[in-house]
Amino acid sequence: MSTPLRAIEVPELAASEAFQQALGIAAKHADDVDRRGRFPSEAIDALRSAGALGWGVPREYGGADAQIDDLADATFELSRKCAATGMIFAMHQIQIASIVRHLADSIWFGNYLRRVVRERRLIASATSEVGVGGDLRRSIAAIQRLPDSPGELVRFEKKASTISYGAHADDLLTTVRCSPTADPSDQVLILTDFAQMEAEPTGEWDTLGMRGTCSPGFVVRATCPADQILPIPFAVIAAETMVPFSHILWAHVWLGISTEAFGRAQNFVRVQARQNPGTTPPSALRLSELSVRMAEFRALVQGSMQEYMSLAQSPTLSTVGYAVRINNLKIAASEATVETCQSALRICGFAGYGNAGPYSVGRHLRDAYSATLMIANDRLHATNAALLLVYREGK
Amino acid sequence: MLPSTESQATEGQKRDRIRQIIKDHAGLGVDFEKVAYSTDLYRAGMTSYASVALMIALENEFELEFPDAMLSRSVFESIDSIASAIESLQRVPQ
Numbered sequence: 001m002s003t004p005l006r007a008i009e010v011p012e013l014a015a016s017e018a019f020q021q022a023l024g025i026a027a028k029h030a031d032d033v034d035r036r037g038r039f040p041s042e043a044i045d046a047l048r049s050a051g052a053l054g055w056g057v058p059r060e061y062g063g064a065d066a067q068i069d070d071l072a073d074a075t076f077e078l079s080r081k082c083a084a085t086g087m088i089f090a091m092h093q094i095q096i097a098s099i100v101r102h103l104a105d106s107i108w109f110g111n112y113l114r115r116v117v118r119e120r121r122l123i124a125s126a127t128s129e130v131g132v133g134g135d136l137r138r139s140i141a142a143i144q145r146l147p148d149s150p151g152e153l154v155r156f157e158k159k160a161s162t163i164s165y166g167a168h169a170d171d172l173l174t175t176v177r178c179s180p181t182a183d184p185s186d187q188v189l190i191l192t193d194f195a196q197m198e199a200e201p202t203g204e205w206d207t208l209g210m211r212g213t214c215s216p217g218f219v220v221r222a223t224c225p226a227d228q229i230l231p232i233p234f235a236v237i238a239a240e241t242m243v244p245f246s247h248i249l250w251a252h253v254w255l256g257i258s259t260e261a262f263g264r265a266q267n268f269v270r271v272q273a274r275q276n277p278g279t280t281p282p283s284a285l286r287l288s289e290l291s292v293r294m295a296e297f298r299a300l301v302q303g304s305m306q307e308y309m310s311l312a313q314s315p316t317l318s319t320v321g322y323a324v325r326i327n328n329l330k331i332a333a334s335e336a337t338v339e340t341c342q343s344a345l346r347i348c349g350f351a352g353y354g355n356a357g358p359y360s361v362g363r364h365l366r367d368a369y370s371a372t373l374m375i376a377n378d379r380l381h382a383t384n385a386a387l388l389l390v391y392r393e394g395k
Numbered sequence: 396m397l398p399s400t401e402s403q404a405t406e407g408q409k410r411d412r413i414r415q416i417i418k419d420h421a422g423l424g425v426d427f428e429k430v431a432y433s434t435d436l437y438r439a440g441m442t443s444y445a446s447v448a449l450m451i452a453l454e455n456e457f458e459l460e461f462p463d464a465m466l467s468r469s470v471f472e473s474i475d476s477i478a479s480a481i482e483s484l485q486r487v488p489q
Contacts, residue, residue, distance in 0.1 A: 137443065183440035235437055239468065320447075320466035383443070390450045390466055 013066055014074045018050030023081050030082035030212075031356070034363050037211035039168045043078075043085040044122065052089070054117035056096040061113035068097070068245065072252040072305055079256025080263075083367040084212025086256055088122075088165050090249035094242060095123040095173045098189065099230065101241045101313075108227035112191065123191075124169035126160040126220055127242075134161075134379055137238060138184040142177035143229065152226040156190065157219070159202070164215040166199060174220065175234055187234035190224070197222040209366030240317045244308050246375075247330040251301045254337035254371050261344035261364040262294055268348045268359045283347045290343045297336040304329040320391045327380040334371035341365040409481065413474050416456055420448045432474040446471050453477065459484050 013019060026043035033040045047053060056071055057063025066074075071093045079086025096116065103109035115121060132138045141158035156176050163172070171193050178188045202217040230237065265287055272281040304326065308317075316322055344361045345352045351359035410432055418427050421436055422445040430439060441449070449471060454460055459481065461470070470480045 183438070185440065185442055186438050233438075235468065315467060315469060316464065318467040318469060319463055320450075321463040323443075386444050386447045390447055390454070390461070391463060392460075 013052070013055055013064060013070055014077060016050065018046075019052060019074065019077075022046035022050050022052065023077055026078055026085045027081035030085075031363065033082060033084055033212035034209075034366075037206055037214070039165060039214045040082055040085045040088070040212045041168070043082060044088060044168070047085075047089060048120040048122075051117075051120070053092060053120050053122060056093045056100065057113045057117050058100060061110060062117040063113070068248060068309060069305060072249060075249050075252040076256040076259070079253040080260040082212065083253055083257050083364070084210055086253045087210060087213050087250070090246075090253055091125065091164055092123050094245045094249060095125050097245045098173065098237050098242045099191070102230055102232040102237045104231040106227070106231055108225075109191070109230065119170070121170040122165070122168065123171045123173055124163055124166050126158055126163050126166075126172055126174040126218070128161040128163075129175075130159040130161050130217070132184070134376060136175070136243070136375065137187070137235070139175050139177045139187050140184065141174075142180045142182060143188065143190065144180055145226065146223070153223055154190070154226050154229070155221075155223045157221045159217070159219050161217050162215045163199075163218045163220075164213045166216070166218050167201065167214060170194060172197065172199070172220065172222075174222075178229075178233075185235065189230040189234055189237060190222075191228050191230070192222040192224050196224045208369055209363070210370040236318070239323065240313070243323075244317065244326050247326050247333075248301070248305050248308060250371070250374065251304065251329055251333035254333050254368060255297060255301050257364050257368050258294065258297060258337045258340040258344075261341045261361045261368075262290060264352070264359050264361055264364075265290065265344040265347040268351060286343065286347045290340060290347065293336065293340050293343065297333065297340060300329065300332055300336070320387045324384050324387050324391050327384050330375065331377045331380055334374075334377060337368040337371050338365070341368045406478070410474050410478050412456060413453070413477050413481075416452045417449060417474065420452045421445050422448075430474075432478075434474070435472055436474075437468065437472060441471075453481070457481050457485070 022043060025046045026040065029040060029042050052074065054062065055064045055066040055074070059065045075086050075090045078089050099109055099113065127136055128134065129140055131140050141156050144155045146153040146155060156174070158174055158176060166172070171191055173189055173191050175187045176190055177184065178186050198221045200219045202219055205214050205216040269281060269283050269287045272283060311317055341361055341364045345365055348359040348361055351357060352361040354360050355362050414430065417430065417436065421441045423430065423436065423439045423441060450461060450466065461480070461484070465480055470476055
């Protein structure tokens, strides 16, 4: 068994000096990353050096065994500084959790997790696909087994509509049908090293916000041993891990963005108050209103995380009711982040509208707008509308 | 108590009723003749949307309500698992 590079205790992860340094680096480069729409390589390198990419890996594979609350704290803190860095960290940890919780007794994936820690590997994912209309649970691309190959090779080709940080990751976790004749929803996850792949970008990533995630489309072609397919059906991985982890960690990214925007608005109000001692500026009332929204937002996000932690591996995770609730978290948190950033802008006025300066919330607002689009809220509403035909709230 | 021949026959009938409802509502992508009592319906192409239609149809046919804890993938995975869920609901007065 490999030895961890650094022995970090879980509660100390986000407080560790190396992680604090990474936060400073993320903050320093956030505006440049946004302006140039480039990968936040300085911050990701700092997270690599801090060993943070391996935090979610269990101790038996050399990781820090961080649970979702530790990962959520780190995601939140990073996102306050640079939402693109926070989102990349969150997505990487979502892929790790999907492997850790569903590797069954796969020797290949056990060894792979050791490599993630030792080699500080960054994992991207290709779950979207051209032609499935944004449905995570349907694939066109399929695994094809190469019967006469040594070591049972498989092959697939996928037209992914977006792969975040695809040009910067070491490995890719992809959803594919388990065979060319399988139903579109009969999916598995396959993990491939970019060295085993051809990945051709199919467009540019020049967007309103979240510019540093660098998420263009790709055509991916890969050939690898069949051992690199996770043994558990994706339907189970999605319901129990990938969807709840995504919605909870993304919500922490958005809460981080909004908390930073709130902080800037609060600083703005304080400066105004100091200019006229003895009077409360009108914007202070708006700040008070925003503070109520932030309290609701935090309660929503923390409540969902507590529920997920209390359910652990429980069969409740696969129920219709839980699917409705975890979709509700995503819808509500993605709307809350836009509303709260808009309120912060209203408080800061033109000082917030400017792209520079301590009260600028333009980047935050632009980043926040991505929230309702990543797995579009209308799609989640359509799913919940169907599920609510059988699920009875509060039962 | 050992199951009597009569209750075995009833069980078979129940499974056939379930099978018919699946045929009408589950939107399976396979040749329906191949669907056995133990066939994994999700692997046979039942989408989560179709599974909701199936749940509603089963509630109507058997005049019962599935509690939230039963509205899960494992319960609606096969004719056998649906039959045992229905049986457990019919055993307790609702």
